[in-house]
Amino acid sequence: MNDVKLAVLGGEGTGKSALTVRFLTKRFIGEYASNFESVYSKHLYLEGKQLNLEIYDPCSQPKKAKFSLTSELHWADGFVIVYDISDRSSFAFAKALVYRIREPQTSHCKSCVLHFRAVESAVLLVGNKQDLCHVREVGWEEGQKLALDNRCQFCELSAAEQCLEVEMMFIRIIKDILTNFKLKEKRRPSGSKSMAKLINNVFGKRRKSV
Numbered sequence: 001m002n003d004v005k006l007a008v009l010g011g012e013g014t015g016k017s018a019l020t021v022r023f024l025t026k027r028f029i030g031e032y033a034s035n036f037e038s039v040y041s042k043h044l045y046l047e048g049k050q051l052n053l054e055i056y057d058p059c060s061q062p063k064k065a066k067f068s069l070t071s072e073l074h075w076a077d078g079f080v081i082v083y084d085i086s087d088r089s090s091f092a093f094a095k096a097l098v099y100r101i102r103e104p105q106t107s108h109c110k111s112c113v114l115h116f117r118a119v120e121s122a123v124l125l126v127g128n129k130q131d132l133c134h135v136r137e138v139g140w141e142e143g144q145k146l147a148l149d150n151r152c153q154f155c156e157l158s159a160a161e162q163c164l165e166v167e168m169m170f171i172r173i174i175k176d177i178l179t180n181f182k183l184k185e186k187r188r189p190s191g192s193k194s195m196a197k198l199i200n201n202v203f204g205k206r207r208k209s210v
């Protein structure tokens with residue numbers, strides 16, 4: 001069974017818990033306790049595979065820890081970054097998170113394969129609370145541009161009103177993560193045969209040129 005680890009990040013009150021709970025239970029619950037973090041588990045059958053999905057939904061974090069993200073980068077295979085389309089400051093927060101995830105990693109995070117070409121983490125940027133479009137502060141194009149510029153997927157939706165769209169959004173990021181697993185597998189030489197090939201490539205070439 002494949003383990004898939006997904007972190008749902010974003011500014012305070014953007015609807016991280018609402019989206020996660022909507023996906024897991026199909027229900028929208030108006031208020032959530034926001035002073036503790038949760039890791040939810042769900043078994044899924046997708047693309048012919050049994051998956052053990054874990055979703056990390058953090059509590060609103062203290063200001064100083066906002067952009068460190070070190071443990072999340074290490075833990076997660078992919079990220080859903082949420083902002084509230086009716087709150088510009090939440091978009092600025094989401095932007096900083098995207099930049100943090102996409103900046104080159106020096107430690108051993110999952111988006112970084114040190115020996116071989118890196119496979120970037122899957123990231124989906126979500127403009128939530130689309131039902132509040134009459135008080136919109138962030139344009140659809142702005143979200144789309146931020147996503148495009150940083151190799152992320154993008155969608156706008158409403159956790160409050162759209163059950164199917166929320167489900168499709170999670171399935172989309174999980175599929176991207178599975179694609180990344182396949183890419184990483186392809187790029188990793190496995191076993192002694194591949195190691196021999198690698199040694200031969202490095203030393204074999206040198207011998208020829210002497």
Ligand SMILES: Nc1nc2c(ncn2[C@@H]2O[C@H](COP(=O)(O)OP(=O)(O)OP(=O)(O)O)[C@@H](O)[C@H]2O)c(=O)[nH]1
Pocket residue numbers: 010011012013014015016017018019029030031032033034058059060128129130131132157158159160161
């Ligand atoms: N109108 C509207 N309200 C929403 C939507 N999603 C969430 N909310 C409301 O926004 C508020 C915050 O939602 P949460 O899911 O607790 O947000 P959160 O990001 O988990 O919050 P923190 O953990 O405190 O950072 C709640 O009052 C929700 O009912 C939505 O799609 N539309």
